[in-house]
Amino acid sequence: MKDKSPLFQRAVILIRAIPKGKVLTYGKVSSLISAPGCARHISYILSSSSEKYRLPWHRVIGANGKVSMHANYLEQLEELEREGVALENFRVDLDKYGWQPSKKALQKLLKGIPEHRLK
């Protein structure tokens, strides 16, 4: 994906803003940046650019709080536990650890970055 893409930029900013000890799901990320349905794309961003942009990629998990299986998922489990996120059998309690940014905070974060134009 091009780094210029609004979808990409918004995703990167949002992911970087996830507080320590909190998590977001792929679907939540996509809807928060006004690109619902693009959950799969979030995964692409993480796998391709988490190093480059120093993303806290371990704080992004699948629906229902389930950690996705990927090359570094073991590292992800360690990171989460280190931040105090309890894991029970590859799962996180979203009610407890799910991040819910306020509308205001969200606006501030994404200020100046155009929304991705959905088809």
Add this chain to the structure above:
DNA sequence: GGCGTGACGTCAG
């Protein structure tokens, strides 16, 4: 410009 693909989501059984 068509076509397969993915660190996903949802729903049925």
Add this chain to the structure above:
DNA sequence: ACTGACGCCACGC
């Protein structure tokens, strides 16, 4: 609660 089928959509070949 778990599994599989199917839907999804921008990217990249």
